[in-house]
Amino acid sequence: MIVQTALLIGVVLFSVLAIALRDVLRSAISLAVASLLLGIVFFKMNAPYAGVFEISVVAGLITVLFILTIALTRAGDEVRESRLVNWVFPLVFVAFVAVDALVMKSLLGKVPALAAGAEAGTFGEVLWKGRTFDLVGQIAVILAGVFAVLALFRKREKHD
């Protein structure tokens, strides 16, 4: 329980750092660390598949993409940011944590342990037999992503 609490506090801490840090590279790495910790939480809570995907895709692949993209950019003019954010974010964050704690405290006793529904089974069974339509959606998301990249990085035609 203590390890889990420490991990969750780590997730929140590094997520806040990802938002608050001004250096985008450090921000991306903080996000990766937060995902890594979350992946470990998934493992500890008996969700190994979720853990594998969280660590390999979110902490791994997406971080690589972020760092690659950052490497392709140059430092430009200073971007002016509203100072309001510096005040509003901590306030909203503290308010959110307070509300979240209160809501969860009242919910914890009431919410029953998750019933093992029809979705139970091995990973393959769940994916192929239980949630096949999600795969169709995934294919659509991947197609949309590929065509978006093709469209946004297309060469302008002659008459443009």
Next chain:
Amino acid sequence: MIILFVALPLVVAAVLPLVGKVSRRVLPDLLANATLVFLLVYAAVTGRALIAGGPLLQQVTWLGEAVGIRLALDGFSLFMLVAVSLVGLAASLFAIDYMEHYGGKANYHALYLIMIAGMNGLILVNDLFGVYLFLEVAAIASYALVAFGLGHDELEAAFKYLALSVVGSSFVLAGIAVIFGMTGSLEFGAVAAALRELDAGAVVAIASALFLMGFGLKAALVPFHAWLPDAHPSAPAPISAVLSGLLIKVSGVYAMTRIFLNVFGLTPALSAVLMVLGAVSIVVAAFLALGQKDMKRMLAYSSISQVGYVVLGIGLGTPLGIAGGLFHLFNHALAKGLLFLTSGSVQHATGTRDLDEMGGLAKRMPITAAANLVGALSIAGVPPLNGFWSKLIIIIALVQAGEPVFAVIAVLASVLTLWYYLLMQRKAFFGPLNEKWAAVKEAPFWMTASTVLLALLCLGIGILFASTVATWVQPAADVLADGVQAVTGSWGF
């Protein structure tokens, strides 16, 4: 074979970029539009026969074995499928000429069809996670389509749209997680049945709040509307038409209504919240529209205001209110699609969206001007156009339900709507012709044809409103009026 509504546009989208290598324009145009014609005919002609004996539930099989694809088609989903196919086809016909100078037409049509597949998937799924997934499919395609022009404005608008839309999706996902944690199920019928057995008022309230913020952002209800006036005007005109006419309604209003009315059951508190959000959206956005000089921005604010009417009618929860809300959803999809397309024709001819720079364009573009006038009067609620009847039904429903204050707000905001649309007419199409536009010509064939089609539909549905309501709107409203019963009673597999 209702899976075709999702599978066909996806398959065609997948092959379009390859087809684009062979023929840059003609084949992609033909293939995309033929797909949408097929979907429209399938929905409009065979759809009613499919659900004649009650909701159609389909378990898809693959090589003789059942796979985990379950689709549900009832009056409400069929009504939405017809709206998506109809406005989707009109915008796609318009794009044949309009997207000519953008380049990358095969990619454009591919993304467009994926967005249509996403909307259709969202309409046909019968589980909460499917709603989230197809919400994202349509959204991801739409981000790229908003940025399709690659200009600074387009890219900035797409980024802003993406950032706020992701926040909306996160709220929706959090709401789904709460419900899954509570009931152990995602399927509409099972969730509705489980919630009835559990004493889960507080949890449902939290999930409702999360869904309200999530779908409120997608539907651009005030105060969640900030992204829409940037995203919709910056997109290419056919995309603006589909975003304002369809996407905010499918991923916002449809999803919210299906979950609140058919899965959770509409409580008096939820009804009050929806009505207040609807009324605030109607009034605030109407005033904001009044001050706009950018034609498409004015239309975007008008969309927020009109979605307010839809939510007000459905939120009222009476059978008449729901029917009025749904009918207005359909009418607004047609009329706002029409207005965005005609604004695209004007921008195509003049290169500007600034109303102050226009003037007298009716002399040069008489068909576009007439079509625009029909759309504007329809949304403003002028008889005998379709928008008049849906607003009238909503107002009668409000009076019948003993909500005179909301009824007065709806009437007064309608006057405001007429005011800003007449301003648009006067500045853009009437008055002396601005000399700059002396050489302007009427829009090309497909652009004009698609706007005329929508204008005729606005007029035709206005004249034949009784049969339209009886044939399409009432079966949809009945499903919603049945509440939780609709999914627990007849939807089980």
